[in-house]
Amino acid sequence: MLELNNLTAGYGSFQALFSVNLEVKDGEAIAVIGPNGAGKTTLLRTISGMLPVQSGNLSMEGTSLKDVPPYRIIDLGIAHVPENRRLFPSMSIEDNLRMGAFTPNARPHYEERLDFIFNLFPRLKERRSQIAGTLSGGEQQMCAIGRALMSSPKLLLMDEPSAGLAPVIVNQVFQLVQQIRDQGLTVLIVEQNIEQVLQIVDRAYLMEVGSIKISGKAGELIQSESLRKAYVGL
Amino acid sequence: MTRFSKFTALFLLAAVPFLDLPDYYMHVLILILIWGFVYTGWSIMGRFGLVSLGHGAFLGIGGYTVGMLWNFYGITPWLGIPIALILATIVALIVGYPCFQFRIIGHYFALVTLALAEVVRLVIIGMRDYTGGSLGMTPQRYGEGMSVYAFQFVEKDYFYVIVLLSWVFGIWVWNLVDGSMARYSMEAISDDEDASASVGINVTREKLKITILSAWLTAFGGVLYGQYQMYLNPDTIAGISVSLQIVFASIVGGMYVALGPTVGAVITILLSESLRILVGVELAGLDGTIYGIMLILFIIFLPRGILGSGWAKPLEILRFPKDKPG
Amino acid sequence: MIFDIFLVEAIINGILFGGVLALLALGLNLVFGVVDVVWICYAELVMVGMYSIYWGNNHFGLPLVICVVIAIFAVALLGFLIHFLVIRPILGTPPINQLLVTGGLLFFMQSLATLLFTGDFRNLGLHLPVLELAEMYISFSRLIAFVTALLAMVALYMFLKRTYLGAAIRAISQDREVVVLMGVNPQRVYLVASALGGGLAGLGAALLILQYDVHPLIGISFGPITFMICVLGGLGNMIGGFIAAFVMSQLISLGGFFLETEWGYVIAFVFFIIMMFIRPQGLFGNRS
Incomplete structure (x- = not known):
């Protein structure tokens, strides 16, 4: 590959x-x-x-x-989960995930991917409107991985x-x-x-x-x- | 530039009053020297990345302090000048110290200084009962307008000598800073503040020293301008417009070279004067339009200015060599 | 109790003035936050917008609404061109160069306006009514300006919150490197933000020409205060800029009420300088 x-x-x-x-x-x-x-x-x-x-x-x-x-x-x-997670700190979890589906190819699958990720990380679903900068380290890592997965890489x-x-x-x-x-x-x-x-x-x-x-x-x-x-x- | 050519150039400049030039030419020369002096004063700090958009404040403080002390209390400019410099120092300290202490740099520094320039301009306008506000003020003429006591010289030849001496002094100070330890500290600071602080450079103090020096020269420039024009106006001597004018002329000439700011003064003044003569006043704004385009092109293509850039080889002779020991 | 009525009137006028300032600060903040360049010439874009409305209405006799639409698009195009022609070539150089180059644009636009339109003060010759409300006089044009500015800000807020492009604009101001990994082309977002910033200046121009005469130097009266609001509110912080606009407009309005307008501005600028020392990240920013 x-x-x-x-x-x-x-x-x-x-x-x-x-x-x-x-x-x-x-x-x-x-x-x-x-x-x-x-x-x-x-x-x-x-x-x-x-x-x-x-x-x-x-x-x-x-x-x-x-x-x-x-x-x-x-x-x-190819999706990249960068060093130190690099979330957008003053945006919500959901907005961070939305950025993961930014490309025109990914946009039509937004809802479906979001469900997939919320299934994988139920924690993110509970806190979907929380500001990313206020999450714990582990939650931030989940969010960063979720963001990368949004584009169906x-x-x-x-x-x-x-x-x-x-x-x-x-x-x-x-x-x-x-x-x-x-x-x-x-x-x-x-x-x-x-x-x-x-x-x-x-x-x-x-x-x-x-x-x-x-x-x-x-x-x-x-x-x-x-x-x-x-x-x-x- | 060799010592010989330096002295030749100075001799030629000093001989100008004996040439019996028409008043207009003397006027243009005097303006070039006054503004060259002010721009040089600005570039003393500007070259180290301390880009102040507020030097109009010092210009205004210089001009108005001396003018008002003379008009209201009859205090001779010889006493007014030191008072103006003290005031400029106080303002530089009040704004500079917290700026440097709190690490306000780059465009934040530029915006704070810009606010300062506007504060001084608006205070002058606000004190209209004393300063004449936007209408400006005229220092009272002393006798025939020729007096050392009143620092008034209606004869342009005399004023020319004074501004020439001031300008030479400004260039001397510029070179002094250029060859001093302060330059190395300041270059280190503009490169990396944290690293400089960690090797024992007192960042705040070094910056303040340079700022105060620059404020003194600029305030004195304001005095020269006011005493020469015998008219002060807050919009031409304080505020954003003149502050930007100072920055831009220095950039066009080249702020990293001793004579750069002066070359900036020569270019800008000759541009506006020649356009005024060639196309007349109906096309007001033409000089600014050309100047604006020039500035944009300069910052994009020649950010080190005319003298600072390699292609200006023919003008190389105007550069002072960097012949420092060690 | 006449005194109190005048005071309330000053406060209300301050609030109404704050609306337009907030709109302008928002436009500047958009560019500042996304491209990380302070357009010193932002208020001159407003001036260009005011002249295009004046010219379209007065010279070509076009209806005012059409003129306003044209002005918004024209200034948006100008913002696009400023980024494309002037800022883009020097994006990699020290930020101060980018600030200064827009200073060159300021001179250029001011002088070109003087060249084309002379220094005369011009206005649309509109006579909008003055509202009388419990013995207070409130200018109708200020009220229109305030309401329109609020609506525009709500529209922009929705755009930034609800669309992918809006999310990218917010994201890029927080991490301009990592957005690339998500497929965002920063150069494109910069151009969009610049055009949007220009468009807001065009709208601001439409609201200001209802109240003020246009002349080549009018930018000087709005420019500095707009930068200061933008910085006070905190970089990329829309709500902060919004509140800062009203704080500053109140300082100006009340300063003008108790003393004189210039002193109002002096108080506002001194407040800005002091706030920069106390909270350099802006009134509402988080220190990073």
Whole structure:
């Protein structure tokens, strides 16, 4: 579904990704793990078109994303839950969700998607007119995921969904991701919470200073000696 | 610019009164020097990102303080000028200190200063029993209008020498700031306030110093303007219009170069004067129309002004070299 | 008790004046909130609108209503062009450049108006009745202006609340980066907001020409107070701007009643400066 070939990108003269190769197949859940500053967020931002590609290629279902303007990426079925959730703080939950269905393709399905999301997160339904800035961290994460799902995406990009949340809530968030997977959605998730994320994805890539170091099945990676030593701290 | 060419230029400027030019040319030269001085005063702070849209306030305070003290109490401008500068300092402190303390920057700073300019203009109009309001006021003429005591020089040659000296002083102050430690602090501050504060720069104090210096020069410019025209009007010497005029001429000339603001004065004054002569007064507004378009094009294509931009190589000679030690 | 009647009259006039100010502040706030640029020349757009109504009515003899519609569209187009031609090329440069370039537009529009129409004061020559209400005199034109401004604000509020484009306009003022992920093209929203801001200036012009003469410098009388209301109300905060408009118009009206009009403005501006120090995020903004 999503393919990255020798992808290089960065901010101005600063290069953050060095020829990254990555593939996400239809129906898979993939994690990109690695330390802070490894370029994980940059990777997602490049896929969403928020950063320009410097060289290499990336494509979604065979369509190259290189020359697609950032606001058209969502039309190709890619939705992005950004780092720190980035809700519109002074708008209600419902208005935030409405923004998720902004594209002309999504608008006719607004009601139906809204029902789907309220089913998934009954909590959001109860608070549909509450201002997003006043929600708890977990609720905000639900709202952010819901907003991304409003456009009926094929591929969901998630940037550190567990960051800044209490441990109990983190568990809930990972359960949510599991639920979304069960809906048949393809997921590309970026996480620092390695142990937990490896339990819910099929495959994972380990990133360090802008390039992929190791990749493999989640079950195998969690056994990998070098990974355990370096990151899990066991 | 070498030392030699600098002195040659100064010598030529100083020799102007001996050329016996017609009054009109002297008048244009004097206006250029007064406004060049004011614009230079503004750019002392403007170049560091402290874009004040309120310098008309200081101009008005300078002109009116001296004029009113003279008219009502007969106080000589020699005493009136220091009083005007003290008043300008107080106003700069009252508005500047909280602004800098509370980190009001960018367009918020611009809008606060704009409000200040309007406050001064409206106060002058509101005090119409003393200031003449919108009709303006005329400083009382002392004898024949030629008196050092009254700071009145009806002979343009004399006034020319005074404004020339003031202007040279303004450029000297500009260069002094340019070569001082304050410049480095201010550049750091305009780059990143938090980082500057964390390396021990007292942001508020550095900004206040520059602001007060700029207010002094501008207020003195107001005095010069009032004593030269022998007429003060709140709409031409205070308020938004003149404040914007100050900002824009400095930008057109180039506020990052010592002579930039003066070049801005030359361009704007020559533009309006030559259009006035060429097409006459029936087409009032033509100069402003051209000037407005020029400003827009400048900000889009040449934000560093004529002197600050590379393509102005032929004018390069007007730039002072950045020959600071270290 | 004559004194009290006059005081009430001043308060009512203040409220009526506040309606038009609120409308103008709303238009400016829309542009400010969405594009993050202060149009220093906003009141000059109003001036352009006033001249087009005057010219259409007086020169071409078109009915006033048609003139008003033309003015709204003309100024909306002007707002669109300002963004497209002048602001867009310098969006990436320091914000102060964007503010200053609209200052250049201010000079341009003022001078062009002087060139085309001279500095004369002009009016439509309308004689709208003055309402007498319990010994108070209330200008009918002010009342029309107030009601129309309120209706326009309600319409705008509905637009922002009920439509996708309206939601995008509100969203972009809160996070201009993330809206792109939702498929919003910011450049398009900027143009819409600029045209909308222009259209509101055009409507404001229609309401002001009922009460005031138009001349090239009229923008100076409304411009500064409009920016200040906009900032006082808080960036992108429509309700805040609305309340701020009435606070400022009361200060002006009451200051004018007890002292003189200029002092009313002085009080309003000083109030603005002090409020900026106490609550830089605006009267009703949340500190972020």
